[in-house]
Amino acid sequence: MNKFFFSFYAALTAALLVPQIMFAQEKKPNIVIIYVDDLGYGDLGVTGAKGVETPNLDKMAAKGLLLTDGHCGASTCTPSRYSLLTGNYAFRNKAAILPGDAPALITPETPTIANTLKRAGYNTAVIGKWHLGLGTGNINWNGYIEMGPKEIGFDYSFLIPATGDRVPTVYTENQRVVNLDPKDPIKVSYEQKIGNRPTGTENPELLKMKADLQHSNTIVNGVSRIGFMSGGETALWKDEEFSLVLTQKAKEYMTANKANPFFLYFAFQDIHVPRVPHPMFVGKSSMGPRGDAIAQMDYCTGELMKTLDSLGIAENTLVIFSSDNGPVLDDGYDDKSVEMLGSHKPAGPYRGGKYSAFEAGTRVPTIAYWPSKIKPSVSDALFTQIDLYHSLAKLSGVKLNHNEALDSFDALPVILGKSKKGRKYIVEEAFTLAIRQGQWKYIHPVSMSTPQWLDHKKVESALSKQVQLYNLKADPTERNNIAAMHPKKVKKMQTLLEDIKNKSTRVN
Missing domain, CATH: 3.40.720.10 (Alkaline Phosphatase, subunit A)
Structure with missing residues (x-):
């Protein structure tokens, strides 16, 4: 009888330990x-x-x-x-x-x-x-x-x-x-020159590569930077x-x-x-x-x-x-x-x-x-x-x-x-907000024009005073603005974007 209870106890203990061992190993x-x-x-x-x-x-x-x-x-x-x-x-x-x-x-x-x-x-x-x-x-x-x-x-x-x-x-x-x-x-300053290190504007001959005015402050390792440092x-x-x-x-x-x-x-x-x-x-x-x-x-x-x-x-x-x-x-x-x-x-x-x-x-x-x-x-x-x-x-x-x-x-x-x-949707942030919903993409209009520095970089910002709507399945390069053809879709996506902006909890 003692052998029976010992065997039963050992088997029960082993069974109880298996999940714990597996958990420890996981x-x-x-x-x-x-x-x-x-x-x-x-x-x-x-x-x-x-x-x-x-x-x-x-x-x-x-x-x-x-x-x-x-x-x-x-x-x-x-x-x-x-x-x-x-x-x-x-x-x-x-x-x-x-x-x-x-x-x-x-x-x-x-x-x-x-x-x-x-x-x-x-x-x-x-x-x-x-x-x-x-x-x-x-x-x-x-x-x-x-x-x-x-x-x-x-x-x-x-x-x-x-x-x-x-x-x-x-x-x-x-x-x-x-x-x-x-x-x-x-010492660091983003307002005025500090220290004696050369700058890109004053010493362009020291540069590994030329830079625009924004990137022409303190030179370190032959590269001019944004900001000044000593x-x-x-x-x-x-x-x-x-x-x-x-x-x-x-x-x-x-x-x-x-x-x-x-x-x-x-x-x-x-x-x-x-x-x-x-x-x-x-x-x-x-x-x-x-x-x-x-x-x-x-x-x-x-x-x-x-x-x-x-x-x-x-x-x-x-x-x-x-x-x-x-x-x-x-x-x-x-x-x-x-x-x-x-x-x-x-x-x-x-x-x-x-x-x-x-x-x-x-x-x-x-x-x-x-x-x-x-x-x-x-x-x-x-x-x-x-x-x-x-x-x-x-x-x-x-x-x-x-x-x-x-x-x-x-x-x-x-x-x-x-x-x-x-x-179901994602929001894309730039200088405005855009929203993707399936094949549809809406870009919110803004009053501002493309900043001049972006024009210099030859970047298409997508900033416009006009509402933009694209069907990416038919037009993946976003060349054909079809907002005027789909006013209900525009309204629906505008509403969703406003809901997301105005709520502090997840919007399904």
Whole structure:
């Protein structure tokens, strides 16, 4: 009898332990977002690039999910980054392109994807271009920067504080300037010249490439920038090293956290101006520095993927690859991007680009890669990066609070290739608002004319005093405005856009 009860007890104990053992073994997936700057829909081999090869990303797309109707939140960088990290439309916080000394745009009272994933037990990091502001006023570049990624959920940060074309031209690690000599403090001004460093307007003979007036202030590493800076000589970056330095930091972070679930937001400086690729990539394309920067970006992406493989964690890592807005050629520097373009079409078949409300402003390359979960496929589901917040929260098992990611929907089935039923609508932000609903696209009229600086960049802004309506199925290049022919459709889309603007909860 004792043997019977012992055997029964042992069997019951084992049965009860099985779910616990399985749960312990079921590790949450790592999550990596690779965010490129100014990469257009047509800038990859898989989407039709000419004059540059992107073998690593083509391989990722072939083995993962390629979304052909994937969108960033806005046609410029700061608003898209804000939307990605908060799950909210940028217009709700009046987010716009920030100067290099702007205070933090996202503060602790606004939930972010990073602190939500921390609730699920993730270690979190941001490496690369930030451009979301730092500090609370006058930034202390010579000590700890009081407001930054750590205060909104990131355990680790290694940043280009704003952009490569803005001062201060230094890296920050965990909100302190890297390699700073305290005897040579940094000062920054966006109003008047400070210090003795040469400027692009005063010393054009020192430049690696000419720049427009906006980009002709303090010269660092042979490149003139927006804004003025003095001090920090030992901390200055070299543009040629951007991608390799940032990629190495990402590899080190993944290696250090391979045993734990981690979230890495890796934001390239490439292919944003100034385009000064490392010598090993010069001449890799037929398009000059812009094409070479694409090749450099592809190589570095491949290095990240190889690291996941070598660490044995690729099968348990979801990688999302995309861009913060559409392409631009002449964006302030004379890097021959227009002259050497050849037959390449950065926006693919679409109209517009960076700064534009036309489709190429926000329709960007989008790839989801997870070898153990995502089967090779192509999807035309309507998708927006704003939905990454809600989707990744669901993936990690976190229920959203009532005050977070109010414009974000669950698109996890689309990301995993389980469904091609995309968004019912998406909002596209530029200098106006546009809305996509199926094959229909409405662009809201504005009273302002296209700014002169946009004309100089030869960007079609889509700004008009007239209502615009396009049928993208019949007219993907948005050449035929049919608003006058479909007044009911115009009214319906105007109403939906107003509902979205005026409500602080999700509008289905």
